[in-house]
Amino acid sequence: MTSALSNTSDTPLEIAIIGGGVWGQTLAELARDRGHNVRIWSRRGTLPLDRALAGAAITVSAVSMKGVKPVLERAIATGLAPETILVTVTKGLDPSDRITPSRLWQAAFPEHSVVVLAGPNLSKEINRGLPAATTVASTNPQAAQFVQQAFSSNRFRVYTNDDPLGVELGGTLKNVLAIAAGACDGLDLGTNAKAGLLTRGLAEIIRIGIHWGAKPETFYGLSGLGDLLATCNSTLSRNYQVGYQLAQGKPLDKILRDLEGTAEGVNTTQVLVPLANEHHIPIPICSQVDLLLQGKITARQAVGALMLRDVKPESGF
Ligand SMILES: NC(=O)c1ccc[n+]([C@@H]2O[C@H](COP(=O)([O-])OP(=O)(O)OC[C@H]3O[C@@H](n4cnc5c(N)ncnc54)[C@H](O)[C@@H]3O)[C@@H](O)[C@H]2O)c1
Numbered sequence: 001m002t003s004a005l006s007n008t009s010d011t012p013l014e015i016a017i018i019g020g021g022v023w024g025q026t027l028a029e030l031a032r033d034r035g036h037n038v039r040i041w042s043r044r045g046t047l048p049l050d051r052a053l054a055g056a057a058i059t060v061s062a063v064s065m066k067g068v069k070p071v072l073e074r075a076i077a078t079g080l081a082p083e084t085i086l087v088t089v090t091k092g093l094d095p096s097d098r099i100t101p102s103r104l105w106q107a108a109f110p111e112h113s114v115v116v117l118a119g120p121n122l123s124k125e126i127n128r129g130l131p132a133a134t135t136v137a138s139t140n141p142q143a144a145q146f147v148q149q150a151f152s153s154n155r156f157r158v159y160t161n162d163d164p165l166g167v168e169l170g171g172t173l174k175n176v177l178a179i180a181a182g183a184c185d186g187l188d189l190g191t192n193a194k195a196g197l198l199t200r201g202l203a204e205i206i207r208i209g210i211h212w213g214a215k216p217e218t219f220y221g222l223s224g225l226g227d228l229l230a231t232c233n234s235t236l237s238r239n240y241q242v243g244y245q246l247a248q249g250k251p252l253d254k255i256l257r258d259l260e261g262t263a264e265g266v267n268t269t270q271v272l273v274p275l276a277n278e279h280h281i282p283i284p285i286c287s288q289v290d291l292l293l294q295g296k297i298t299a300r301q302a303v304g305a306l307m308l309r310d311v312k313p314e315s316g317f
Pocket residue numbers: 019020021022023024042043062063064065066067068070071089090091092121122123124260261262264
């Protein structure tokens with residue numbers, strides 16, 4: 001670990017990326033742009049995992065949530081490079097353990113530093129060369145700084161943060177609200193409705209985050225408010241697309257069949273809502289998204305249910 005952390009920003013690094021989906025490919029391109037040697041492992045590729053992981057200063061897990069445990073088990077069997085820093089970019093909650101990906105990685109590899117990377121990062125915009133900012137968070141500040149230096153460039157501005165749980169929860173929970181935002185636009189409810197939805201939705205994210213031990217201020221940063229704004233306002237977001245099409249009456253299974261890539265908000269909602277109910281944490285918007293995804297209500301009925309809830313003060317989480 002110590003020698004890997006002593007690399008300077010201009011030293012080319014060996015970087016392994018697990019997962020060849022759109023975000024893994026985009027991060028690989030950003031790293032290659034910085035002059036690093038990048039190897040991508042994908043379950044359908046020909047490169048063996050041990051060759052991909054060998055000697056990597058940074059190992060990035062860029063699989064979707066359903067792939068985290070399978071690749072983690074493969075990585076345990078293969079073994080990581082002793083000094084590698086693990087970076088997780090998956091935005092989801094594990095359905096059985098009901099924890100975030102970074103916690104799974106940290107439990108499996110307690111000797112390694114784990115860094116969470118999240119922010120308003122729609123891959124299609126980054127692939128077009130448009131500028132973007134992101135956050136890398138870890139309880140080990142040196143590891144976060146190392147990853148910051150490795151990925152920072154004139155098209156990707158990387159900030160450090162010491163609240164990995166808050167960064168990861170911000171990126172994960174906003175996907176549920178992106179479904180709500182897509183539905184709001186699919187019903188053509190206007191700018192006032194959307195602003196109200198996102199503001200109250202952010203309060204729900206913070207409520208959950210505080211309960212789990214994250215810092216409230218983290219949710220006003222790039223991985224919280226930043227990613228919320230990007231995902232809830234862009235037709236490029238897969239989660240937004242799910243909500244938009246649900247509002248137009250398209251069945252969820254057909255939407256997901258036709259979707260390019262993964263909409264993590266669907267599974268996140270299924271994990272989040274029962275968990276919040278068990279702990280008596282009110283998350284009315286996320287709960288309506290859950291009912292909508294289950295086909296129990298229409299998007300228009302969800303709006304009615306939200307507008308006619310008992311009135312309450314705005315302040316407090
Ligand atoms: N696309 C973006 O703009 C973006 C930006 C930031 C974060 N993310 C997050 O990154 C993660 C990946 O997103 P994506 O857009 O690349 O998704 P994607 O659907 O394009 O790719 C998912 C990848 O996971 C792999 N995978 C799934 N199950 C697997 C398994 N059992 N074993 C091995 N590999 C498996 C797939 O093969 C694929 O390579 C998601 O959690 C997403 O929320 C995406």
